[in-house]
Amino acid sequence: VFDFSGDPWEKQIAKSDNFVFGTQIGDIAFFGYSGAHYWWEVESEVQAFCRFVGDTDTVHHIVLLGHWNGPDLGCKPGMQVPAVYDKMQGMPGCAGKRMISFMGHMHCNKVTNKGSGILDARSFMIGASGMLGACMSEFGVVVVESRDDVAYELDGKGIRVDYVPVTQDPSYGRNPNALRDNHNGIMGCLSGDGNWEKCRRLHAFSWRATTVDDIVGGAPPPLFVPKSVFVPTEPPSVSxxxxxxxxxxxxxxxxxxxxxxxxxxxxxxxxxxxxxxxxxxxxxxxxxxxxxxxxxxxxxxxxxxxxxx
Structure with a gap:
């Protein structure tokens, strides 16, 4: 049940209960929250989620989902994803589980916390969505996959994060001929025999791997070649x-x-x-x-x- 008691005329946003969610898919538990609220408004929901995770043996991994990467432009102090991640890691129930996080806000797709290396990367940003910002214009998707064949983990469990770039503009909007597009290549591979392991080795990049042999670094998207490209030119000077x-x-x-x-x-x-x-x-x-x-x-x-x- 949603609570719409906030008064928008007084610039009151809806209560945090409307934006918090938790769910389990396979052996991964997901938790999402609103960074536009204070920690004291969300803390009880986080505690309840961590209790559930701690009491559920089938949950081996936690994925934290939030928007802000820093306390600015509407984010309350201490409610950016990295700060909430640190809080949750020390809470009963969540402390004993493997945890990663995703954030946006900045228009970049990248690893934000590499941990001790590619086998231990912990935080990721997937905020480009085609818009130019601090990083190049880019659109891509992330594939998160739990694994149960990880030899170096005591429980044999692991979580893998692959990034699949679809389109990229390395010129930062300065050269339309530099656009790269791999949509057809990716869809052609997936619509073939549907073998994700084969397709990830062709088109994906490892953001977090479960073994050294599992690391992939596919080729970047090929250049996009449209039928015609209009490149504006400066008008000739006339004395x-x-x-x-x-x-x-x-x-x-x-x-x-x-x-x-x-x-x-x-x-x-x-x-x-x-x-x-x-x-x-x-x-x-x-x-x-x-x-x-x-x-x-x-x-x-x-x-x-x-x-x-």
Whole structure:
């Protein structure tokens, strides 16, 4: 049941209960929370989750999910993912479990806490989503997989994190021809025999591995080759003298066309009058205006022209 008791007109956000969740998938327990609330608002939910994890033998790993990587832009002090991760690791129930975390906020996809090495990486950022930020424009997906064949772990369990880059722009938006796109390659591999182990060795990069032999570093996405790429160029520079000359030439051509058009109109009107189709007489009026008087001409093929009433 959601609690909507907060007053938005007073800039009160909804209670933290609306944003906290915990669930178990396989032998992994996931916990998500809101960093826009204070620790005292979330602490009881974290304690309940850790008690569940400690009491559940089928949970071997914990994945913490949050937004902020630092206490800024809406995040309450001490509620960034790295800080909450440290708190949870020392809480009863969670302390005895293997734990990793994911965060966003910064537009980067990278490992943020390598631990003692690639077999012990603990925190990851998956916040690029195509947007340019402190890192290059990038879109990719993370595959988290629990393993039960890890020899160096006492319980034989381990958790693997692979990163699969789909598109990348290493030029930081400066060169559209530098765009890399591997969507078709990835989907072609997965839609084939569906062998993830084969596809990860072709397209994935190990962020956390379970054994040294398990480490993969596939090729980066290939260059994207569109049918056509528009690359804007700087307009050619024009000197003031050349600009004035070209403008004068354009105006001159326009005047010539105007004079020729006027001459053609005069010739046509003169020809009509000379042919006897219509005659026009002008008599002066006040203020220098003229009054046309139309007369009908007998025998005109256009018929009589009615005089003004």
């Amino acid at each position: 003031p003298i050349k600009f004035i000359g070209e403008a004068a030439e354009t105006v001159g051509r326009a005047l010539v066309i105007l004079l020729l058009s006027a001459a053609v109109v005069v010739i046509i009107v003169f020809g009509v009058i000379r042919s006897g189709i219509v005659s026009v007489a002008y008599t002066p009026r006040a203020f220098g205006q003229v009054q046309p008087e139309l007369e009908s001409l007998s025998g005109s093929q256009y018929g009589p022209v009615l005089p003004p009433a």
